[in-house]
Amino acid sequence: VPRTTGRLEIGVFSTPRELPPRERQARAGAIVIDVLRATTTLAYAFRAGALAARFYGTPAAARRGARRAGGKVLLCGEREGRAIPGFDLGNSPLEYTPARVAGATLLFTSTNGSLAFLASRFAAVQWAVGFVNAQAAVEAVAGWAAGARENGEAAGLLVVCAGKEGEPAPEDSLCAAHVVGHLVRRLAAAGIAARVQGEGLHPPAGPEAAAAAVRQSPHARYLRSLGPEFARDVEASLAWDVLEVVPSGRGARLCRTSLRAR
Ligand code: MLT
Numbered sequence: 001v002p003r004t005t006g007r008l009e010i011g012v013f014s015t016p017r018e019l020p021p022r023e024r025q026a027r028a029g030a031i032v033i034d035v036l037r038a039t040t041t042l043a044y045a046f047r048a049g050a051l052a053a054r055f056y057g058t059p060a061a062a063r064r065g066a067r068r069a070g071g072k073v074l075l076c077g078e079r080e081g082r083a084i085p086g087f088d089l090g091n092s093p094l095e096y097t098p099a100r101v102a103g104a105t106l107l108f109t110s111t112n113g114s115l116a117f118l119a120s121r122f123a124a125v126q127w128a129v130g131f132v133n134a135q136a137a138v139e140a141v142a143g144w145a146a147g148a149r150e151n152g153e154a155a156g157l158l159v160v161c162a163g164k165e166g167e168p169a170p171e172d173s174l175c176a177a178h179v180v181g182h183l184v185r186r187l188a189a190a191g192i193a194a195r196v197q198g199e200g201l202h203p204p205a206g207p208e209a210a211a212a213a214v215r216q217s218p219h220a221r222y223l224r225s226l227g228p229e230f231a232r233d234v235e236a237s238l239a240w241d242v243l244e245v246v247p248s249g250r251g252a253r254l255c256r257t258s259l260r261a262r
Contacts, residue, residue: 008145008187012159012176012198014168016119019160023122027155029144030123031137031179033130034162035171036219037091038113040130040237042106044093045076046247046256049102053128055117055252056109059084065107074101077109081226084109092229093132093236112169116162121252123158128247128254131175131210135241138182140248146190159198164219168200171214171237177203178210211238 013019033039042053051071056062059077063086066073075087083090089100091110108114120126125144129137141157148155159180161172181203184194204210214220215234223230247254 007193007195009156010159010180010183010194010196010198011156012161012180012196012201014161014173014176014199015163015166016116016160017166019119019158025120025122025158026124027153028123028158029141029155030120030126030158030160031129031141031176032113032116032120032126032160032162033172033175033179034110034113034116035130035175035214035237036169036217036223037093037233037237038108038110038116038162039128040132040233041091041093041096042108042128042247042254043130043133043243043245044236045096045101045106046254047243047245048096048098048100049256050096050104050106051256052249053106053108053247053254055114056107057115057118059087059109062107062109069105069107072104074104074106076106077114079111081223081230092233094229094232112162112164116160117252117254120158120160121250123250124155125248125250126252126254129175129179131178131207131238131240132236133241133243133246134175134179134182136244137179137246138186140246141183142186142190142192145187145192149192169219170217171219173200174202174204174210174213177201207238207240210240214238
């Protein structure tokens, strides 16, 4: 994160591996975006009453976490898009119903999304963001930025796209551009200047344009090839601002905060 000079410095990273090292994450906030499907799923899960989520790099590490954890825990995630054998839930937003997840801590391991949370775990705060909760996320992040400024804390913002296996994913970059565009305007209205660094930030013209672009993305095509329930996940991930929940936390652990749901 570039040093703060009175304005909020926003760095957009199209994959987690471009993130700055630990010491330069420390006072930043991190918006983590994995539209298909991890951050969309997390927003649905928290809307359904999940208490917390922790991230793991491998299914084995998540299973070890389950042995140590107390309370209601659920093993969640995917490999190659499919549910992991022996796990409680996959990575489909629509699986995360109140009946399944209310009051539970989710031990989450997914191919790209979980790694984005782990890679940005040194940030002061992390938010799980997709198209489904983008507007609510803008409000949450603007509130955090205003608080940091009032307290005289130097703050930067990392926008972390999960990408796909180390490469940029168009659905994440598009969502990042969408969120950053709104955020910069929202900050300006609050008297906070921002400077954005990052390549290829082209905000979508609107929900239809975004949906058309995301449907053509390699990961959307892949998910559709797995069957109709995965095609439904793609469509669910494209809806703008249907949730007001923004899962947030730090250290690759999110916990339940605002649950004002539509
Ligand atoms: C991931 O974290 O890689 C994903 O969310 C992939 C998916 O389940 O579609």
